[in-house]
Amino acid sequence: MAKETSIRVCMGPGGIASGGEEVLRAFGRELKKSNVKAALKKGCSMHHVGCMGLCARDVLVEVVLNGKTYTYQYVTPDMVSTIVSKHVVGGKPIKEWLVDDSYVNFIKKQTKVVLSDCGRINPESLDAYIAVGGYEATRSVLKSKTPEDTIEIIKESGLRGRGGAGFPTGRKWEFCRAVESDRKYIICNADEGDPGAFMDRALLEGNPHAVLEGMIIGAYAIGADSGYVYIRAEYPLAVERLRLALKHAKKKKLLGRNILGSGFNFDIKIKLGAGAFVCGESTALMYSIEGKRGMPRITPPRSTEAGLWGKPTVLNNVETLANIPYIIRNGANWFASFGKGKSKGTKVFALTGKIKNSGLIEVPMGISLRKIVYDIGGGIEEDKKLKAVQTGGPSGGCIPASMIDINVDYESLAKVGSIVGSGGMIVLDEDDCMVNVAKYFLQFTQSESCGKCVPCRVGTKRLLEIMERITSGRGKTSDLALLEKLGNDVKSASLCGLGQAAPNPILSTIKYFREEYEVHIAGRCPSKVCKELLTYSIIEELCKGCCACLRACSSGAITGEKKKPHRIDQSLCVKCGACFEVCKFKSVDRE
Secondary structure (H helix, E strand, O other), X not given: OOOOEEEEEEOOHHHHHOOHXXXXXXXXXXXXXXXXXXXXXXXXXXXXXXXXXXXXXXXOEEXXXXXXXXXXXXXXXXXXXXXXXXXXXXXXXXXXXXXXXXXXXXXXXXXXXXXXXOOOOOOOOHHHHHHOOOOHHHHHHHHHOOHHHHHHHHHHHOOEOOOOOOOEHHHHHHHHHHOOOOOOEEEEEEOOOOOOOOHHHHHHHHOHHHHHHHHHHHHHHHOOOEEEEEEEOOOHHHHHHHHHHHHHHXXXXXXXOOHHHOOOOEEEEEEEEOXXXXXXXXXXXXXXXXXXXXXXXXXXXXXXXXXXXXXXXXXXXXXXXXXXXXXXXXXXXXXXXOEEOOEEOEEEEEEEEOEOOOEEEEEEOOOEHHHHHHXXXXXXXXXXXXXXXXXXXXXXXXXXXXXOOOEOOHHHHHXXXXXXXXXXXXXXXXXXXXXXXXXXXXXXXXXXXXXOOHHHHOHHHHHHHHHHHHHOOOOOOHHHHHHXXXXXXXXXXXXXXXXHHOOHHHHHXXXXXXXXXXXXXXXXXXXXXXXXXXXXXEOOOOOOOOOHHHHHOOOOOEXXXXXXXXXXXXXXXXXXXHHHHHOOOOOEEEO
């Protein structure tokens, strides 16, 4: 063969869950066969990679043959021998197994920076990262740039924190650099707690060295000699690959004393978190590293002045740090050329919910929400009507379909009551109940409140009680004004970002879907989601008396004889919906 053939098997979270390990082993067995080896003059490399992006099509497998890449979807172990014999050896792709045009659009309409090597290189190989330019930025900074030069590059790039508030990264580094201290720290926040978010996890599983390199450069810039990666223990694969990356980096003298002969000393430790959402807040995270209970403290002083163990500390999230090597290698102007206004560069989002192409995407800041949902996401599942897009996780808001042309950047989303956040993006369709969605996110933040401050501890509890009242048919018209008043009070008086943002889902849904709240208060859920607002009845003229509903009813609410219409006793009905699910004749009505 003219060029070396390579096979890449997706072993991100979606790939593993879909059977990626079995597919990888199957390729290993097939490639060991003598006839395969004989057919490949220059051999065939086969390795696993991180998340390829379109998790909905896993297991994804890429075959690179004669310089051209072919992507197979929904690959199972029993498909492997055919792929190897017909395509890898025979040179003929199996067209019916390849991805369709929607996948091509999914990839082509993105702009990848931090994900450019994720899904392409072996995340467990330092040599693979070096082969694509890895640690060139570290060498460049340590050999030819001062810490001040490095900070200026990051400032000029316009990079802002990708974990929530969007604070300018270069300015944060500059503040910390200016503080005199005998010791400083840099921390990578990998405590990704938003429901439905997996951006940081995928980056650490797919390209851990990029994050480590960003930490090395950041440490040099601020004058730190110690660093921590604070990562939740629920990410075992990310932890495993991170530990391996640290081991390889130390062996190559990229960490430790006198890095690359520059005289700069820096090392990194891993701290496992227990999954508390509040530990995503900077001061709570630092208390956790110190072995204390993860609770936020009052600021100032800021962490850049007095952070971990009272020393100046910079905290950046995974995606922020992963951007650093690419900015140093390609230049500040290159990075700033992506994005709009004050929102420069690209942003990684976890695109989930009622979307055809769910997965991990990276797009320029300022792209319209419409392009994300329809051009990249492929539109709504079953071609249903878009209702809203929830951005920013539990701390974000719901953007109605009428605002689909809004630009996705820090300022634009803030104006409509939402945030970019860490990158969660959940698409909701006509069947979703916005009141129930808001209640779901409030349940999460209320349960995750550390309880330190009264506005958050008590305020979120009272908000949740009102929401539960509305979704159970006990709501009052005055509840809407009370939710707005209490929600704004919690926002303004809470100690940390968790409490300050907890009311966002409620306030944004009341603002844009007020009528839906009013209908709930009147005793009906238009989307037929809120269980206690539903009434089940049997349409006698459609009922065949098959007794399926009677057998499924656990409360004894259904009575009737065989081949005769059945009835539901509303006083006994627990509204479980079992009768609705089992009826083949659509004779059970749900209102």
